[in-house]
Amino acid sequence: MPPARHEFSPALPEPQAKRERRKEARPGELLDAALALFVEKGFAATRVEEVAARAGVSKGTLFLYFASKEELFKAVVRESIAGRIKAWNEEFEVFEGDTPAMLRYCMKVWWERVGATKASGITKLMMSEARNFPELAAFYQQEVVQPGQVLLRRILQRGVDRGEFAPMDTNYAAYSMLAPIMFLSLWKHSLGACVPDGQQLDPVKFIATQTEILLHGMCVRQEKK
Amino acid sequence: MPPARHEFSPALPEPQAKRERRKEARPGELLDAALALFVEKGFAATRVEEVAARAGVSKGTLFLYFASKEELFKAVVRESIAGRIKAWNEEFEVFEGDTPAMLRYCMKVWWERVGATKASGITKLMMSEARNFPELAAFYQQEVVQPGQVLLRRILQRGVDRGEFAPMDTNYAAYSMLAPIMFLSLWKHSLGACVPDGQQLDPVKFIATQTEILLHGMCVRQEKK
Amino acid sequence: MPPARHEFSPALPEPQAKRERRKEARPGELLDAALALFVEKGFAATRVEEVAARAGVSKGTLFLYFASKEELFKAVVRESIAGRIKAWNEEFEVFEGDTPAMLRYCMKVWWERVGATKASGITKLMMSEARNFPELAAFYQQEVVQPGQVLLRRILQRGVDRGEFAPMDTNYAAYSMLAPIMFLSLWKHSLGACVPDGQQLDPVKFIATQTEILLHGMCVRQEKK
Amino acid sequence: MPPARHEFSPALPEPQAKRERRKEARPGELLDAALALFVEKGFAATRVEEVAARAGVSKGTLFLYFASKEELFKAVVRESIAGRIKAWNEEFEVFEGDTPAMLRYCMKVWWERVGATKASGITKLMMSEARNFPELAAFYQQEVVQPGQVLLRRILQRGVDRGEFAPMDTNYAAYSMLAPIMFLSLWKHSLGACVPDGQQLDPVKFIATQTEILLHGMCVRQEKK
């Protein structure tokens, strides 16, 4: 009979002293370790012992908090997602300024809050493991992709409504915003990690360039006449 | 010591008689089966026996052609790549017409020849397994990504040279072409395979939309006269 | 994915409860079991599972202590040898009495401490597997055969020096002492184990007879004039 | 249903031309190859494919002549033994000269006809595999060891009867003759094959030395008049 599972806020700043072994932080450390390793090696190729070792506990302890490797995996995905989207949505609810600025801000913020953090690994993880965990894939689709799409569509629609963007199929245009985001997440955790430093892609510049091209393509060009 | 088959019905005539002999065809069938399964489940989660079964042979036969599961994996990647890029390059060497048409053609052809075929799985495979097979990742980077980049940059540069496109950093712009391509490959083999049919993304339309947006963003505007 | 034990009686309390924990004792028990089986059946024909079963543990446990079957084999040989020779050498350093008595004692003691114990199996093992494990053979040659030879030569030389033995090539004479020892070790673990009890060779008597014949052959016979 | 097995004289000098594939020589070549490999690596560690390859035929062909690996093994042992002992016995039936000379001749001839040839490998093979093949061990015991013992005992008894040797337990004395012979066979195919050339034991000299020591030990001393 597995003990009750943790449930805690994802952005917890860990205020405690670092010296003593703090029990309540365990699940978080395990999730961090698991995320890193699952992203790096995939679910099947990651050994629970490695996860435990990286979290500084023994194998047995891991099973105290997670009933199985699979449950650990699900927790990793759920945990990294919970609540993020909602907070984000609210932020854009009250955005002031023109829509191109809004889109630029949206892309920039995505990079800063997701792309540049370990949360981006979840994207790679889902791409790699979706077929092996269809329920998780559905969950991810519902909790992350759909809301993200809705948010993007809303922004795009706002631009159209305000006469800033030409009319468009916002559904497909939203995918156009999503594509570079996902590409960057994937790249960073796959080939990007295997390429010599000199040839690296600068993500901030890539995001910026990509955003400008897209904006340039979508804007009505009143100013041009 | 000798394996006692059908212990209880020793004179059974074994109706299947599957022992066909097709040495030349085998490696190809195995590679196909392996590609499909590696793409679907990942390297570690795929059992060699499944690969063999899907290719219609026994476990032992697989090892007749590939020294190990890892060698099979490498062969899958190498085999799906060899020569493709070169032929493609040559095709564009002699392209006639304006550069936007060239880019549209390039994207369309990529979808038809790679994206829509099982070859697209290699992309997902590399994204998922690059960290576990760094040598393969380097090989893929060198043999596929680099040449693809070079080709795209050449096309973009042609547009700039001919006054069709505004000046740009062709390196980053090439990534902008790459992103939707990779996104589509990934999507198709991951979340896309887990989503109910109604919500599917139409790849041809996505490619077309994306291409137009990009072109719109890059073109110098003749109407701006 | 998790192994579903007792599918039909899930609440079975499993009365055996063998999960004892004796980390220190395990390697020794495994080495004993491995020695016995390797001697009896040879390295290749012995299954690790048999070794584990004879040591009263499961297959997995064996690999907790020995990285591979081969490492187990090496450990068996090394462990059975370490230190034996040195202690023996020292014993003869301080021997008092005439050399024929010394030789008789040497042979008798070899039988008691090696020949009659499971350590004699190592000799058979090395004879059988030397070609498959050249490094181990070299180790055995250096750590056992050479020192044994040196000890025997020293004893023989003492006899010659004290006028008890006729001058001789001590190197070859040492092999004459070695031959019956090895013969006995081999015999005991091979044909001797397959022969009906009535025809058994009495090892003590054989050693004694052989020693007397050798001594008789080597002694100068002052008393005979 | 296995085809009838071969049966041919062991010392066949192979008179045919070497060029054409001579069918009737096949079993012999396979037995030679099998003997060499079984002696070197042991039964379990030798692969039938290696045996076939060394004999210059395919794996399938081997099974045309021998129903199984085990049958091949038995044939190797039987074949190398058949008839040898009888011919030898007859030779000593008519020996003229004193018994010490007879023993010296016996040992020398053993080395030349067995010890120095590949037949000596059988001894090592039996020592290594006796426990795994008890029927073969019994066969070997009956066909080789017993007759050898009888022959040696007869020679020793002749010496005692003629007043050349002191009275003795001929049974144990016969083992004293056997021990160096078996030692040499074993040594040659095991540790002896793993030792640098400089440290080699000269078999002829070893046999001679050993014989003289034994004779010296057994002879009644005429000088004791």
Place this chain on the structure above:
DNA sequence: GATGAATGAGGATTCATTCAT
């Protein structure tokens, strides 16, 4: 007869999971 492709039982090894301490 000879071949060698195909087979699949068997064995080494790994690793998620359990549980006594």
Place this chain on the structure above:
DNA sequence: CATGAATGAATCCTCATTCAT
């Protein structure tokens, strides 16, 4: 709670044996 020794199902791989050609 935490540990890590123990377990054994699962998996890769080998190789004796079969059999269509």
